[in-house]
Each structure stands twice: as structure tokens, then as C-alpha cells.
Amino acid sequence: MTDSNALPNYWPSVLIASLITGLIISALGIASGYLTIASEPAGSSFNASSSVGILACLLGAIAGVIVNWHYAKEHQITYKIGKGALLGFLAGLFAVIISTVVSLVWTELIDANYNQALYDWQMANIDAQNVPEETKEMSRNFVPKPGSPIALATQFGVGILGLGIMNVISGIIGAKIFASEKD
Amino acid sequence: MNSVSVQQSRLFFALGITSLVLWILSFGPGLFQLSSESGIRSIQHHLFSWLCHQDPERTIHFHDHPMAVCARCFGIYTGFFVGLLMLPVASFWLKYRFKHRLALLIIVICLHFVDVTGNYLGWWTNTFASRWILGFVFGTACIALLQNEFFKKHGDIL
Numbered sequence: 001m002t003d004s005n006a007l008p009n010y011w012p013s014v015l016i017a018s019l020i021t022g023l024i025i026s027a028l029g030i031a032s033g034y035l036t037i038a039s040e041p042a043g044s045s046f047n048a049s050s051s052v053g054i055l056a057c058l059l060g061a062i063a064g065v066i067v068n069w070h071y072a073k074e075h076q077i078t079y080k081i082g083k084g085a086l087l088g089f090l091a092g093l094f095a096v097i098i099s100t101v102v103s104l105v106w107t108e109l110i111d112a113n114y115n116q117a118l119y120d121w122q123m124a125n126i127d128a129q130n131v132p133e134e135t136k137e138m139s140r141n142f143v144p145k146p147g148s149p150i151a152l153a154t155q156f157g158v159g160i161l162g163l164g165i166m167n168v169i170s171g172i173i174g175a176k177i178f179a180s181e182k183d
Numbered sequence: 184m185n186s187v188s189v190q191q192s193r194l195f196f197a198l199g200i201t202s203l204v205l206w207i208l209s210f211g212p213g214l215f216q217l218s219s220e221s222g223i224r225s226i227q228h229h230l231f232s233w234l235c236h237q238d239p240e241r242t243i244h245f246h247d248h249p250m251a252v253c254a255r256c257f258g259i260y261t262g263f264f265v266g267l268l269m270l271p272v273a274s275f276w277l278k279y280r281f282k283h284r285l286a287l288l289i290i291v292i293c294l295h296f297v298d299v300t301g302n303y304l305g306w307w308t309n310t311f312a313s314r315w316i317l318g319f320v321f322g323t324a325c326i327a328l329l330q331n332e333f334f335k336k337h338g339d340i341l
Contacts, residue, residue: 025233057234057235057236057252057253057255057256057259058234058235058256058259059234060233060234061234080191081191081194081329081332082191082194085194096233154229158229158230158232158233159233161230162230162231162232162233162234163233163234165201165205166234168201169198169201169202169263172194172198172329173325173328173329176328176329176332177285177328180332
């Protein structure tokens with residue numbers, strides 16, 4: 001292995017890692033959405049099936065590990081963990097973009113009733129809450145309709161922040177494991 | 184005489200601040216005594232929703248509010264932050280090679296799989312404490328990998 005100042009193109013590795021992670025996140029997100037719709041609204045603010053971590057926590061952070069594994073093995077190179085952090089961030093960023101696009105395709109083209117069913121469930125869940133009517137009204141006004149520009153922007157922004165940070169950390173760890181000179 | 188030199192200090196401090204912020208946010212709205220009676224999920228819960236199942240039955244409650252992450256993830260963030268704080272001291276006193284630290288991480292990951300599988304199959308029931316401890320060890324094991332990246336000891340290594 002050699003440590004080079006002019007490192008090879010890392011975009012193929014970023015795209016592969018983000019594609020794998022983005023598709024996993026999308027599949028889990030859509031599956032958990034169907035589980036939510038199928039469940040009885042109980043008035044809880046939280047639902048066990050309402051998040052993407054339905055199978056395993058921190059699954060969204062694997063992009064940082066995958067991208068460094070692929071990049072280091074593909075080119076047989078070593079580099080500093082700061083570079084790994086950058087690769088992790090980019091992979092996390094594109095994973096969120098891919099996940100958002102897949103979700104949009106699914107909800108607009110494959111199952112057009114998905115968003116409405118999810119929204120109806122959320123409204124029924126608010127109705128089932130044991131709080132004053134004015135509080136329920138505030139909640140109804142606050143909940144954006146799934147698939148609306150506000151909901152998409154919120155999901156996208158929070159995703160980039162959450163996955164971006166976590167994949168920086170997993171990118172550092174991935175670079176240490178796969179791309180660093182061993183001590 | 185043994186000594187420790189600091190490398191990539193900016194990255195170390197950035198990582199320290201990031202892990203501190205993540206750790207504080209993982210406490211959820213209870214840390215700031217924010218009400219969740221409106222049924223609106225807090226920004227902390229939104230932030231971690233991409234990363235954790237946030238099942239309230241598997242989440243520690245803080246000031247009567249569920250934390251933003253499950254007990255296992257809270258242990259991971261705590262272990263990562265504490266491990267980072269201990270890194271300068273650990274770099275001086277602990278003398279394990281990278282392969283040993285990587286082996287520790289792999290063993291801890293395997294322990295998580297065993298714990299989750301055993302719980303799923305009904306062989307045992309894991310608790311908040313057991314999940315938090317395993318998470319803590321995982322977070323610490325991740326940081327242990329980075330030991331010689333930030334603090335290089337000039338002396339013997341086992």
C-alpha cells in the first residue's frame with residue numbers, strides 16, 4: 001500500500017456506499033410506514049414502527065464504513081482519517097438524497113395512497129390522545145402532510161444533519177480500520 | 184522516558200465537540216424540561232429518527248420524557264464521549280496494538296448480536312442496564328481504535 005498526495009477519484013466509492021445505505025434506509029422507512037398504517041392509533045407520540053431503525057440502530061451510519069472499505073481496497077491506498085471523515089460525510093449526504101428520491105418515487109408512482117393513509121393515521125393518533133381539544137388542534141396544525149414540500153424539506157434537512165454527522169464519525173472509524181497504517 | 188505527542192488536534196477537538204453535542208441531544212426533551220404533552224415530537228427525536236428505533240419501551244425516561252435514543256444507543260453515545268475524554272490518559276497507560284483493539288470491537292459487535300438474538304428468541308430478557316452497558320462498551324471500543332491517531336506514545340508497545 002502507498003500513501004499518495006494525489007488520491008484517486010473517490011466518487012464511485014461514495015456512490016456505491018450511498019446507494020447501498022440509501023436503499024436500505026428507504027426500504028426500512030417504507031416498511032415501517034406500512035407497519036404504522038396497519039397498527040391501531042393509540043395516541044402515543046412515538047410508535048415502535050415509525051422510524052427507520054426498525055431492525056437495527058445506527059444502520060444509517062454504515063455508509064461511512066462502506067465508502068472507506070471500498071475506496072481503500074479498490075485502490076490499495078492508505079490515507080488520513082480526516083479524509084475518511086470527508087468520504088463518510090459525502091456518502092451520508094448522498095444516502096439521504098437517494099433515500100428521499102426512492103421515497104418520492106414510491107409514494108408518487110407505486111403507491112399513491114401511501115401518504116394519505118399515513119396522514120390519516122397521524123390524525124387518528126392525535127384524536128386518540130388524552131389531551132385537551134385545543135392541544136390536539138395545535139398538533140394537527142403542526143403535523144405536515146407526508147409528501148408535502150414542508151415534510152420533505154424537514155425530512156431532508158434532519159436527515160442530512162443526523163446522517164451527515166454520524167457518517168463523519170463512522171467514516172473516521174472506517175478509515176482507521178481499512179485505510180490507515182497499522183501501529 | 185515515555186512521552187505522548189498530540190497529532191491532528193483540530194480533528195480531535197471537532198470530534199470531541201460533536202460527540203458532546205450528540206450525547207447532550209440524546210437525552211431528549213427531558214433534559215430541558217420541555218413538555219411533550221402536545222404530542223409533537225421534539226427536534227431531538229426527529230434528529231435521531233434516522234438512526235434509532237426510539238421504541239419507548241426500550242428507551243430510558245429522563246424527567247418523565249423518553250430520551251431521543253434507545254438505551255443501547257444512549258450507551259454508545261456515552262461510551263464514545265467518555266472514551267474520547269479518556270483517550271489522552273489511555274494513550275499513555277494502555278499499550279495494545281491495533282489488531283487487539285480491532286478484535287475487541289469485533290467481539291463487542293458479536294456480543295450485541297448474541298444479546299439481541301437471545302432476547303428475540305426468548306432465552307433471556309435484556310434490561311435497560313444490560314443494553315446500556317453493551318452500548319457503552321461498543322462506544323468505547325470504537326474510540327479505542329483511534330488511540331494512536333491523536334496521541335502517539337513514544338515507548339514500548341505490546
